[in-house]
Amino acid sequence: MRCPRLPLFVIPLALLSGACSQLPPKETAENLPEVVTAEAEPPEQRVEYIVPEPELLPEEAAEEVVPVEGELPGPVAQYGDLWERIGANLNLPRHLEHKSVKGRLAWYARNQAYLDRVVERSRPYLYHVVTEVEKRGMPLELALLPIVESAFHPFAYSRSHASGIWQFIPSTGKIFRMKQNWWYDGRRDIVEATRGALDYLEKLSGDFDGDWLLALAAYNTGERNVERAVRRNKKAGKATDFFSLRLPRETRGYVPSLLAVAELVANPEQYGIAWKPVTDQQYFAQVDAGGQIDLAIAAELAGMSMDEFYTLNPGFNRWATDPDGPHRLLVPVAREESFQKRLAALAPEQRISWTSHQVNKGETLGGIAARYRTSVAALKSVNELRGNTIHQGDMLRVAAPREALKHYTLSVDGRRLRGLKHSGDGNKYVYTVKRGDTLWDIGKHYGVSVKQLTGWNGISSRKYLRPGQKLTLWFAEDNKQAPTAGGQPASDPFHYTVKKGDSLWSIAKKFNVTIKQLLVWNNLRRNKHLHPNQKITVYQNGSS
Numbered sequence: 001m002r003c004p005r006l007p008l009f010v011i012p013l014a015l016l017s018g019a020c021s022q023l024p025p026k027e028t029a030e031n032l033p034e035v036v037t038a039e040a041e042p043p044e045q046r047v048e049y050i051v052p053e054p055e056l057l058p059e060e061a062a063e064e065v066v067p068v069e070g071e072l073p074g075p076v077a078q079y080g081d082l083w084e085r086i087g088a089n090l091n092l093p094r095h096l097e098h099k100s101v102k103g104r105l106a107w108y109a110r111n112q113a114y115l116d117r118v119v120e121r122s123r124p125y126l127y128h129v130v131t132e133v134e135k136r137g138m139p140l141e142l143a144l145l146p147i148v149e150s151a152f153h154p155f156a157y158s159r160s161h162a163s164g165i166w167q168f169i170p171s172t173g174k175i176f177r178m179k180q181n182w183w184y185d186g187r188r189d190i191v192e193a194t195r196g197a198l199d200y201l202e203k204l205s206g207d208f209d210g211d212w213l214l215a216l217a218a219y220n221t222g223e224r225n226v227e228r229a230v231r232r233n234k235k236a237g238k239a240t241d242f243f244s245l246r247l248p249r250e251t252r253g254y255v256p257s258l259l260a261v262a263e264l265v266a267n268p269e270q271y272g273i274a275w276k277p278v279t280d281q282q283y284f285a286q287v288d289a290g291g292q293i294d295l296a297i298a299a300e301l302a303g304m305s306m307d308e309f310y311t312l313n314p315g316f317n318r319w320a321t322d323p324d325g326p327h328r329l330l331v332p333v334a335r336e337e338s339f340q341k342r343l344a345a346l347a348p349e350q351r352i353s354w355t356s357h358q359v360n361k362g363e364t365l366g367g368i369a370a371r372y373r374t375s376v377a378a379l380k381s382v383n384e385l386r387g388n389t390i391h392q393g394d395m396l397r398v399a400a401p402r403e404a405l406k407h408y409t410l411s412v413d414g415r416r417l418r419g420l421k422h423s424g425d426g427n428k429y430v431y432t433v434k435r436g437d438t439l440w441d442i443g444k445h446y447g448v449s450v451k452q453l454t455g456w457n458g459i460s461s462r463k464y465l466r467p468g469q470k471l472t473l474w475f476a477e478d479n480k481q482a483p484t485a486g487g488q489p490a491s492d493p494f495h496y497t498v499k500k501g502d503s504l505w506s507i508a509k510k511f512n513v514t515i516k517q518l519l520v521w522n523n524l525r526r527n528k529h530l531h532p533n534q535k536i537t538v539y540q541n542g543s544s
Contacts, residue, residue: 082126083275087266089140092212094259094266098243100252104260109271114151115264119276121152124283124312125165125190131282132194139212141262142201145219148257154188154314155410159460164188164314166197176200182375183322189315190330191286213242213255221251284312285336289327289343293351294320295411296403301342302331310410319401319408320352323378353402359394362495362535367521372398373405373413376523388523430512433469446473470512498534511538 079085095101108115130143146165150156154165162169168187170180176196178186186192204215207223218226229245238244242255268275289298295316299309310316312330321327331339357368365376365388376388383396390396405413431442439450439461454461456472465471496507504524508515518524521537530536 079280080277081275082130082278082280083265083268085280086130086140086143087268090262090266092139092141092259092262094263095243095256096263098256100243100256101259101263104253104257105263105271108260108264109273112273115273116276118147118151119278121154122146123278125152125154125194126278127281127283128190129194132198136198136202138198138201138205141212141258142198144261144265145197145216145258147261148254154190154311155415162187164193165190166193168193168196172200179322179326181322181377183318183320183378184315184326185317186315189326190312191328192315192326211242216255216258217242217245217247217251220254221248225251282333284330285333287329287331287336287339287343289321289329291327291348291351292321292323292399293327293329294353294402296401296407297346297351298329298343301346302329302335302339304331304335306407306409306414310408310414314410317412319373319403319405319411319413320399323381323399352399355398355400357396357398359390359392359396361392362537363390363392364388364521364523364537365390366523367537368396368398370521372400374399429473431471431473432512433465433467433471435467437465437467439465442471448473470514496536496538498530498532498536500532502530502532504530507536507538513538 079088096105125146126143129146130140133140133143146152149167150165152165155163156165156167157163158167160169163173163185164187166187168176168178170187173180173187173193173196176199178189178192178196180186186196201215201219204218204223205212208214208218208226214226214230225247226245229247230240232246233240233244264271264273265275295309295313296306296319299306302309304312312332316322321329355372357372359368365379365385369376369379378399379385379396380388382399401408405411408414431446433442439453443450443453450461453459453471453473454463456474496511498507504515504518508518518536518538
């Protein structure tokens with residue numbers, strides 16, 4: 001999804017300085033998913049997703065689908081199945097005669113296993129999406145858009161930094177009021193992202209005079225690209241419908257993919273496929289937790305596993321809700337009443353585990369926050385600090401996770417730590433990429449797989465490495481292949497005394513860390529000059 005063009009009066013002033021640049025802003029390392037790979041999907045709709053079992057991409061689908069003989073029963077008044085409800089109420093023209101729609105129909109029709117996986121992922125979310133689309137009187141085809149955008153992966157993440165089932169890039173998410181910070185990402189929040197996506201689609205429909213195919217194209221490639229294509233055709237005396245426009249290749253496949261999915265939902269038997277039933281009933285309830293809460297405790301109160309809890313609440317990046325909210329939790333409808341009762345009986349001091357930290361000489365808020373896996377903002381808020389200055393001997397109250405980070409399975413930290421099970425408990429090493437290195441070469445040298453390297457570092461297997469880039473590797477203590485020259489073992493924090501002539505760049509190079517990490521650990525500004533004898537905190541090879 002590209003950044004929309006909105007009238008100035010609806011764009012907050014804070015966003016005008018670049019929120020809608022052609023290239024989306026880069027995300028912080030904390031917000032990146034840890035396993036990025038590709039699942040089989042229609043040609044020209046290849047987005048990178050987090051999936052447990054990656055598959056090969058399909059070849060281009062070209063043959064025409066021949067419908068199976070037989071009549072479909074007409075729609076009924078009551079629906080026990082969501083697919084029946086959707087299929088009976090679709091109204092956009094599907095352009096089945098067009099070659100691009102035929103090609104996508106062919107691909108989906110011969111990939112029943114893919115559709116089955118999509119259905120399973122959609123099960124917790126589909127009723128909410130369908131209901132919200134119907135409330136607004138919008139075409140019900142839009143409820144199928146997450147199939148094309150993300151295959152209903154709640155943690156889907158693309159190379160353009162789009163995230164969630166609706167695939168918002170950071171800048172567009174901000175424009176449509178989706179909070180994004182260290183603790184929380186509204187682009188993955190099912191309720192917030194669905195609201196934002198439908199707000200955006202309504203706006204696009206108005207921009208293109210109710211032409212939903214042009215609106216969908218703009219959702220994929222941006223309004224300006226579609227507007228330019230329309231102007232070109234008008235100037236040349238050509239038609240300006242979607243199929244007549246010269247648009248990016250991805251967009252030319254995007255809209256036909258949705259039309260093909262809609263046709264298969266409306267007429268599955270004609271194409272020899274079957275949609276696994278999804279009950280036409282509300283799946284989740286929304287509960288206000290009333291304040292910050294450890295998600296391990298919330299999952300326990302709801303009687304859910306951490307995987308189940310994060311799947312319903314994928315907007316939470318960490319081990320707890322954002323101290324400043326939102327504190328809305330989604331739980332299955334059948335568990336709402338018992339969850340509410342248990343939550344009400346929970347004592348305030350049981351919601352979050354607290355510890356005290358005495359500030360040591362040279363420590364900073366950034367370093368302490370990194371150590372306890374919290375944010376500087378949270379430390380300042382809890383301890384009523386106006387600035388970043390702390391002194392040796394100060395006592396700080398710090399919120400800490402009740403469980404080990406790997407327990408929070410689908411948090412950013414949990415997804416990163418999942419890679420550990422492939423190499424034992426292990427120690428962390430950082431390898432510095434040299435010119436000519438490839439993931440395959442590095443993996444072969446140290447006896448690990450490309451899949452492990454990409455999982456540990458949150459990168460695609462197709463990503464080019466650059467000299468000087470740092471890669472994290474994990475090894476068991478007795479692994480003789482652990483790096484010795486190219487990387488160093490992670491260590492506890494220590495304090496480096498600045499010498500005359502030192503710079504952030506030279507210090508970062510000396511200890512194989514990044515300038516950005518030094519800035520965060522020490523609450524420094526990039527243009528701030530260092531002075532001799534100044535103490536710099538270094539978490540060697542650690543991450544901010």
